[in-house]
Amino acid sequence: xxxxxxxxxxxxxQDQLNAYADASGDHNPIHIxxxxxxxxxxxxxxxxxxxxxxxxxxxxxAAHGDAWLASGKLKVRFKAPTRPGDTVTASAELSKDAGxxxxxxVQCVSQHGEVLIEGRATVAA
Amino acid sequence: MTSPVPTSISVFPRGHEFPExxxxxTDERVSAYLRATGDGNPYGAAVPPLCAVALALNALQExxxxxxxxxxxxxxVEHSAPVPMGEPxxxxxxxxxxxxxxxxxxxxxxxxxxxxxxxxxxxxxxIMAPGAPA
Numbered sequence: 001x002x003x004x005x006x007x008x009x010x011x012x013x014q015d016q017l018n019a020y021a022d023a024s025g026d027h028n029p030i031h032i033x034x035x036x037x038x039x040x041x042x043x044x045x046x047x048x049x050x051x052x053x054x055x056x057x058x059x060x061x062a063a064h065g066d067a068w069l070a071s072g073k074l075k076v077r078f079k080a081p082t083r084p085g086d087t088v089t090a091s092a093e094l095s096k097d098a099g100x101x102x103x104x105x106v107q108c109v110s111q112h113g114e115v116l117i118e119g120r121a122t123v124a125a
Numbered sequence: 126m127t128s129p130v131p132t133s134i135s136v137f138p139r140g141h142e143f144p145e146x147x148x149x150x151t152d153e154r155v156s157a158y159l160r161a162t163g164d165g166n167p168y169g170a171a172v173p174p175l176c177a178v179a180l181a182l183n184a185l186q187e188x189x190x191x192x193x194x195x196x197x198x199x200x201x202v203e204h205s206a207p208v209p210m211g212e213p214x215x216x217x218x219x220x221x222x223x224x225x226x227x228x229x230x231x232x233x234x235x236x237x238x239x240x241x242x243x244x245x246x247x248x249x250x251x252i253m254a255p256g257a258p259a
Binding site: 016019023050069070073078 | 154
């Protein structure tokens with residue numbers, strides 16, 4: 001069976017970071033306080049890693065549906081910060097399809113081509 | 126009654142077990158998560174696994190404080206069953222790994238989210254926090 005994994009592309013905004021902070025309970029000022037964040041090595045606010053990672057979860061659920069909820073595995077590293085205004089593309093490349101399991105190399109990349117998140121995902125096909 | 130003050134993650138040794146806790150992912154909380162992430166998928170009565178992980182981490186933060194300058198550097202998630210919305214979920218967790226490097230403590234929090242009937246999600250979250258002796 002052919003399963004098409006469509007990339008998810010989204011531009012993150014400060015409003016979205018604020019909404020995610022409220023939804024997740026993670027109010028670390030590095031994500032929501034521009035004045036505080038300006039004085040850190042990042043020079044400004046950065047998105048929650050889990051907010052950016054959510055694009056990969058969204059993409060894989062859209063492709064695999066309930067199989068993703070019942071059998072999905074995801075292992076990633078957060079490689080670089082995502083800033084408000086960045087347009088993030090989450091994508092997956094099939095690396096193995098055998099024994100009833102599909103394995104993907106997954107990543108999130110900024111509009112500048114910077115890898116923000118990379119790792120792998122597996123799901124029962 | 127006062128809530129316990131969270132302890133900095135850099136203090137917990139490898140093998141530390143956090144007291145078991147419960148939390149519930151209501152439709153309201155999941156809807157807020159989906160609006161914030163922009164995820165328009167139809168999950169029905171299930172909770173997106175990464176929503177469960179994010180809110181489990183929030184529940185653990187009643188016990189774990191993240192010092193200023195902490196970074197979330199890695200995440201593993203393994204789903205074994207859909208996470209049910211609106212049901213009490215059991216959360217168990219521990220410090221699975223701990224190491225020190227250049228003034229930072231790198232801790233791996235391993236935790237499981239289970240419904241009344243079965244394990245739903247197992248996760249490992251890597252946090253790099255300032256605080257190790259120089």
